[in-house]
Amino acid sequence: MARVVVDVMLKPEILDPQGQAVANxxxxxxxxxxxxxxxxxxxxxxxxxxxxxxxxxxxxREIADKLLANPVIEDFTIRLAETxxxxxxxxx
Amino acid sequence: MARVVVDVMLKPEILDPQGQAVANxxxxxxxxxxxxxxxxxxxxxxxxxxxxxxxxxxxxREIADKLLANPVIEDFTIRLAETxxxxxxxxx
Amino acid sequence: MARVVVDVMLKPEILDPQGQAVANxxxxxxxxxxxxxxxxxxxxxxxxxxxxxxxxxxxxREIADKLLANPVIEDFTIRLAETxxxxxxxxx
Amino acid sequence: MARVVVDVMLKPEILDPQGQAVANxxxxxxxxxxxxxxxxxxxxxxxxxxxxxxxxxxxxREIADKLLANPVIEDFTIRLAETxxxxxxxxx
Numbered sequence: 001m002a003r004v005v006v007d008v009m010l011k012p013e014i015l016d017p018q019g020q021a022v023a024n025x026x027x028x029x030x031x032x033x034x035x036x037x038x039x040x041x042x043x044x045x046x047x048x049x050x051x052x053x054x055x056x057x058x059x060x061r062e063i064a065d066k067l068l069a070n071p072v073i074e075d076f077t078i079r080l081a082e083t084x085x086x087x088x089x090x091x092x
Numbered sequence: 093m094a095r096v097v098v099d100v101m102l103k104p105e106i107l108d109p110q111g112q113a114v115a116n117x118x119x120x121x122x123x124x125x126x127x128x129x130x131x132x133x134x135x136x137x138x139x140x141x142x143x144x145x146x147x148x149x150x151x152x153r154e155i156a157d158k159l160l161a162n163p164v165i166e167d168f169t170i171r172l173a174e175t176x177x178x179x180x181x182x183x184x
Numbered sequence: 185m186a187r188v189v190v191d192v193m194l195k196p197e198i199l200d201p202q203g204q205a206v207a208n209x210x211x212x213x214x215x216x217x218x219x220x221x222x223x224x225x226x227x228x229x230x231x232x233x234x235x236x237x238x239x240x241x242x243x244x245r246e247i248a249d250k251l252l253a254n255p256v257i258e259d260f261t262i263r264l265a266e267t268x269x270x271x272x273x274x275x276x
Numbered sequence: 277m278a279r280v281v282v283d284v285m286l287k288p289e290i291l292d293p294q295g296q297a298v299a300n301x302x303x304x305x306x307x308x309x310x311x312x313x314x315x316x317x318x319x320x321x322x323x324x325x326x327x328x329x330x331x332x333x334x335x336x337r338e339i340a341d342k343l344l345a346n347p348v349i350e351d352f353t354i355r356l357a358e359t360x361x362x363x364x365x366x367x368x
Contacts, residue, residue, distance in 0.1 A: 067118075
């Protein structure tokens, strides 16, 4: 069973107040060398069947387009994550 | 400049209603073979200096512990993302 | 047309790292007398028809139970918001 | 002790995919008369002292401006919530 991961982040030019709040809080915990924090969503989609990986990526893209991301303000990245482990192949 | 990525997900045994809502909406867009959708947060932390990668990971872990995740209900994963590209080395 | 508002907050005993991050960032913008910040979700549901208000509240409760909140870690409040204005009647 | 509530919602003209996902999932739980679901953030700020309510609202507005909302894509509303109860006075 494969898992597809969709990462949704605000576009770089869009201000991210929640990330900014974390960045501003860092000096209080002794961290002074962070230049930027951005907070987005990570969506893990498990497919029930043994469909072709490319087919799963295609459907994940459709899901992201329609239900996960707002293309005006957000970018997303889709990749296949092998369930056994840690290697992830990215595609944008 | 390196970027550290922190992925924060609800623990597997914790119900995720937002993911469930997406999963329930899929048949309406013609997708019938998804068994699970889980929605978490992806946090991208950019460090300003040329610190040692291991040092950046250590500080990212401290940030995640204190400001990004609730260890009672969430798990997080930290990894270094090379800014040039798409390879990410995961460590838990 | 009436709007039902569902407020979903982490239970008081559950740590809220995102709220904590905002609280920790406040001294940097000169605010020193905040004791707590908690961040939840506000969901606005518009009903299409002229259904009975109590009926809308009942259905909103069902939506919240199934798709908006995790009862193990979150509480929710439902109330009817008059579309014209600013008065909201709360019920828990 | 008073609590200030800041509601942050995407501007009406900005697509809300998470709300859309919930709306699309409703027919599966038997709800067919919802025309729109919008999901935003509700932030509860507790002030530690007995400051003047207007002063608390002013500071909450500053917090919202700097750390809670992105004015390009989001609107926010601030109101004072009496801790004893359920009445909330809204101001925009």
